[in-house]
Amino acid sequence: MKRIIPGAVALAAATALALTGCAGDGGGGGEGGEIVVGGIAGTTGAYGAVGVAVINGTQMAVDEINAAGGIDGRQIKFVWDDDAADATKSSQLFQQFVSEGAVAILGSPDTGPTTAALGDQMQIPVLGAVDDGGLTVYPNGPDEPPFAWTFSTSLNTFAWGAKIADWAIANCPGGLAMLHDPTTYGLGGLAGFQMSLDAAGKDFVYVESITENWGSGATVNLDAEIQKIVDSGADCVEVWLTPGDEAAFMQEIASLGLDDLVVLGNDVTNADATFVDLAGPEGDGMISALLTSDVYPNERLQEWQQKYRDLFDGLEPGPFAELSYDAVYILKQVIEDADGATDPESIRAGLNALTDFDGLTGSLSFTEQIHTTINKEQLTMVQWSFDSKKWEPIE
Amino acid sequence: MLQVLLSGLTVGTIYGLVAMAFAIVFYVTKVINFATGQLLMVSILLVSGLVKLGLPDWLGIVTGLVAATVLGVATYFIAVRPVLRFDRFSFAWLVSTLGVAIVIQATFALIYGPASQPFPRGLHAIPVRLGPATLTVQEIVTLAVGLLAIVGWHLVRRYTLLGKLGKAISTDPEIASTVGANVTAFAVGAFAIGGFLAGLAGILVGPITYGNPYLGDTYGIFGFIALMIGGIQRPAAAMGGGLVLGVLSIAANTYIGAQASDWFPFVLVLLVLLLTPNGVFASGDQLRRLFRTRRAYQQGVNA
Numbered sequence: 001m002k003r004i005i006p007g008a009v010a011l012a013a014a015t016a017l018a019l020t021g022c023a024g025d026g027g028g029g030g031e032g033g034e035i036v037v038g039g040i041a042g043t044t045g046a047y048g049a050v051g052v053a054v055i056n057g058t059q060m061a062v063d064e065i066n067a068a069g070g071i072d073g074r075q076i077k078f079v080w081d082d083d084a085a086d087a088t089k090s091s092q093l094f095q096q097f098v099s100e101g102a103v104a105i106l107g108s109p110d111t112g113p114t115t116a117a118l119g120d121q122m123q124i125p126v127l128g129a130v131d132d133g134g135l136t137v138y139p140n141g142p143d144e145p146p147f148a149w150t151f152s153t154s155l156n157t158f159a160w161g162a163k164i165a166d167w168a169i170a171n172c173p174g175g176l177a178m179l180h181d182p183t184t185y186g187l188g189g190l191a192g193f194q195m196s197l198d199a200a201g202k203d204f205v206y207v208e209s210i211t212e213n214w215g216s217g218a219t220v221n222l223d224a225e226i227q228k229i230v231d232s233g234a235d236c237v238e239v240w241l242t243p244g245d246e247a248a249f250m251q252e253i254a255s256l257g258l259d260d261l262v263v264l265g266n267d268v269t270n271a272d273a274t275f276v277d278l279a280g281p282e283g284d285g286m287i288s289a290l291l292t293s294d295v296y297p298n299e300r301l302q303e304w305q306q307k308y309r310d311l312f313d314g315l316e317p318g319p320f321a322e323l324s325y326d327a328v329y330i331l332k333q334v335i336e337d338a339d340g341a342t343d344p345e346s347i348r349a350g351l352n353a354l355t356d357f358d359g360l361t362g363s364l365s366f367t368e369q370i371h372t373t374i375n376k377e378q379l380t381m382v383q384w385s386f387d388s389k390k391w392e393p394i395e
Numbered sequence: 396m397l398q399v400l401l402s403g404l405t406v407g408t409i410y411g412l413v414a415m416a417f418a419i420v421f422y423v424t425k426v427i428n429f430a431t432g433q434l435l436m437v438s439i440l441l442v443s444g445l446v447k448l449g450l451p452d453w454l455g456i457v458t459g460l461v462a463a464t465v466l467g468v469a470t471y472f473i474a475v476r477p478v479l480r481f482d483r484f485s486f487a488w489l490v491s492t493l494g495v496a497i498v499i500q501a502t503f504a505l506i507y508g509p510a511s512q513p514f515p516r517g518l519h520a521i522p523v524r525l526g527p528a529t530l531t532v533q534e535i536v537t538l539a540v541g542l543l544a545i546v547g548w549h550l551v552r553r554y555t556l557l558g559k560l561g562k563a564i565s566t567d568p569e570i571a572s573t574v575g576a577n578v579t580a581f582a583v584g585a586f587a588i589g590g591f592l593a594g595l596a597g598i599l600v601g602p603i604t605y606g607n608p609y610l611g612d613t614y615g616i617f618g619f620i621a622l623m624i625g626g627i628q629r630p631a632a633a634m635g636g637g638l639v640l641g642v643l644s645i646a647a648n649t650y651i652g653a654q655a656s657d658w659f660p661f662v663l664v665l666l667v668l669l670l671t672p673n674g675v676f677a678s679g680d681q682l683r684r685l686f687r688t689r690r691a692y693q694q695g696v697n698a
Contacts, residue, residue, distance in 0.1 A: 046607050048509030182654070217511045217607030218614065223402045223654070224649040244511050244605055251602075255522045255531050276604050278513050395655040 035071055035342055037062070037331065039080030040090055040098025041129070042110035046217025047085070047242065049272050050109050050320050053212055054129045055080055056312055057321030061328035071332050072340040079233025085110035085214060094118045103335075103342040106327055109154065109320060110214075112136040113184055119149035125347045128327030129154040129320055133372040134161075142191060146251055146371035149344075153266040153323040153330065153353045153364060156374045157185060161192015163289045163376040164238065164264050167395075172262065174235030175205035179225055179249075181241055182209040189240040189266055192376075206232035212242050219248040226252055229261070236262040243268055246286070247278035254282040264288065270391050272318045276384060279302035287394070289379040291319055293362050295393050296380075301360050316376065319361065323373075326359035333357065397530040399649050400642060405534040407641020408541035412596035413618025414625060414633035415544060416589040421627055423585035426479075426488045430470050430496035431593050432615020434463040436608065438594035440503055441604035443512035452515045454483020460594045468583055470495050476582070496611060504608035512606035519602035538601045541638070544592065545631045561585075573656050593618075620660050624667045626674020635676040639663075 039058055041051035054320055064077045070076060079097055079255030083090035090111035095118075097105060104125040108115050112131020116139075119126035130136055130150055137146045142158050168176045178193065180186035186209065206229060210220055222245070229237050239249050246265055253261055265288030269275050276283055293301060301322070308317040334350030335342055357364040364373040382391035413431060420428045438459035445455035459570040474491035481487075519533035552558035561581055568578045596614070604610060617640070625636020640660055647655035667675055 044504060044509055046509060046609050052509075085418060179653075208653050210542070213613055216609040216611075216613040217605070217606045218610050220653075221402065221406055221555045221645065221648065223398065224645060225653060227398060227649075244607075248603060251516065251519075255520060256529055257522060272510075274510055278511055280513060280516070 002335065011038075018251070019321060022320075033074045034077040035103055035335070036077045036079060036097070036101045037328075038094070038100070038102035038105040039078060040083050040093050040097075040105060040108040040111070040115060041080065042085035042108065043082040045085045045110075045215050046244070047110070047214060048082075049274065050129075050268070051082065052315075053272070053318050053320040054107060054109050054324045056308070056315070057317075057324035058128070058328055059327045060308065060311060060321075065328065065332055071335050072094065072341070076328075080106075083108050083111050087111050087114045090114045091118060094122070094124075098124055100177050103344065104331055104347060106324065110154075113139070113152075116147045116150040120147050123149060124156050124344050125351060126150045127153070127351070128324050129329060132157045132188060133183055134158045135184040135191060135376065136188065139184075142195060145369065149348060150371055151330075151354075151366050152372045153327045153359070153361065154372075154374075155271065155319060155323070156372045157267060158192040158195070158372070159190030159374050159379060160197045160267040160289050161189040161194075163192075163379045163381070164266075164287075165193040165196035166376070167287070167289075167381050168236050168238070168264060169200045169202055172234070172236035176202075176236050176238065177206040177229045177231055177232050177234035178204055178238040179208050179210055179222075179229075179241060180238070181212055186240045189238075193238065205234045210241065210245075212245055214242060217242075217244055219245050222249055222252055226256065226258070230258065235260065236264060238264040238266075240266045242274035243272075244278055247275050247283060250279045250286060251282045270382065270384070271320060273316065276386075281386050283384055286384045287324040288384075288391070289376075290382045290383060290391055291361055292378055292380045293360070294319060294322075295382060295391070304360055315364075322360040326357075326361055326364065326373075328356055329359070330354060397526060399645050401525070401528050401530055401534070403642030404541075404638055405530070405537050405641070406645060407621075407638035408537050408617070408634075409596050409600045409614070409637070410617045410640050411541055411625075411634035411637020412544060412592050412599070412623040413614055413619035414637045415548070415630045416592040416596070416632035417591070417618060417622045417626060418625075418630040419548075419587040420585050422562060422630055424471075424475065424479075424582045426475050427492070427619075428467070428470055428586065428589060429489070429492040429615070430466075430474075430499060430611075431589060431618060432611035432613070433496045433499040434466055434590045434593035434611075435597035435600075435614050436503065436611040437465040437466055437499065438597035439514060439601040439604075439606040439610065440507055440512060442598065442601060442680065443514050447512070452517060455515070456598050459598060460591060463594025463597065464587050464590040466499065467586045467588075467593070470590075471586040472584055476579075477587075489587075496615070500608055500611055506604070507608055509608065514601035514605050516602050521579050533599070533602055540595065540599060541634060545634050548631050575589065617660065620664050622674075623664050624674060625676050628673065629676065632674055632676030636674060639675060668694035 041054040043051035062076045066075050081093050089112050090108055104127050106128040109129040113127050113136050116136055130152040132155050133152045137150050137152045180190050239246050263286055267288050267290040270290050305317045334347055338346040338350050351366050352368050354366045364376050380393050381395045383394045385392050416431045440461040441462050442455040474495045475488050478485050478487040519531045521532040522529050558588050564576055564578055564581050573577045621637035621640045622633045624639055626632035644656050647659040
């Protein structure tokens, strides 16, 4: 979930490097044989619910592993803090956790470009909910190499963009418009769309980038954009914005009587209940994609989800909690496969060789070139039904 | 074009109400209440929370407005009066009102959590077509409230004893108090009206922006920009600043691009501060004076 502009990332990374003098001895391990793992997530701010899910999912896995004897007899010490979706804070936390002996950093879902860049510069593995994959992991585009030290189990903007674009190509004969966030989050979605559109020889009839208020949650004025979309003749519009702005968009077009306009969402539209809570009845009909494992949860996932609710006072689990839980178990397996070695290079090599890890979010693998676990084949197109209060599969 | 104008005026009225809230407090006390944006947030979140609990919309709205008003007054007693009593010319209120803003924000984040809360759509669900443009009934009500705020302020200030006393206190509180004006009561009243206007702006914008503990920053900043554009000395001028900001922001968004709404307001306020440092609608009509000065200079050169 990207909210950081590239310039800010570069500045934050440079600041951290200047402060540390290229720190990071990389030995790791912590005191008393503990394995220190750092966690960075925005648990406050308008979209803090995502960060809370990341921390809860991670903590759940850490507690389970420690209760079962740890990793090769060593307990995991999970140290985390709130980056408040702030790149500078995130870089300071990264540096702090590395100096405390963290063998890997989990996150951040809010400042992923910062943690990914620092991971490469300080040569520390970065794992889990690293923003929304996509351009955060592949800063130079999907065909170029990823950050060498970043391994995202997170939702992947490339995958969601490509999957939803495939659906739009088949179902939007009048043309497709897109409004997107200007950060790597929105640009990643745009890149995903562009991959599918290029392959089909198609293009948008209208594209516009809109800066949003990720910090305060204030919606942006969409009246002018809606008018431009209507003028473009598009019969479908991809609204790659915050869940709050997506909800506002649905309500505005309902007020304007634009009932025929098909609205498409993104990877965070259904990652939690924000969109459906805010949009109310006007949210009915929103189309997006969802992890197939969440559309058709198996027994194991259902049990896990119930356990999550029990542990966290009825809080609904979501993909960010699930994928963060997976990330900890992936780290455990990699360390065990390396006979307990926790030096950064061993962990990185293990992650690059991870094959068919049986996670809550599916069968997960990394290679030297593929550093995101979720691809479009793992997704199912869904549509929100206000009556059934469910995202119903439409394929 | 009509749609741009109407949408701009609607958004501008919200900014203008927040700017008026700043300006009325400043008019009487010469203090800027930096918690004004948070008072807007309080009214939105209280309505969201109470309606969620099953209360009727109207009761939630009344409670939200009362709460914003009371919190406005509380801000005066907690963060302003003590520092001004210690030193009348102190600027400590800069920090103390900001502190109140942070405390209110953190308290509501603790109660409501970080996620946005739905707000009753009410009149915002009813569209009204005006030729090629469409507004909702809520937006028409917003425009009417803005007009009422300007006219009401003008009538009270000009034609009531209360308004004349306020003007006297604004000019010189010490002399006003020597002739019997209760300066503290007026200060309390100003903070109450400021809180009420900010709360009202929240009720009017709630269906569009929903409720979130962190909203105060965004609307506080835009309200402050509107204040700088219109002029800090006159509350009605602050509303004018809001309308100018709203219309030009929407026009920039439409004719330049969506990204323009990020930087355009700041360019605008910079231009205003360069050309008319006291605001576009400030007394003395500085723009006219500016052009008159240039004309006189030109005539002198020609002569």
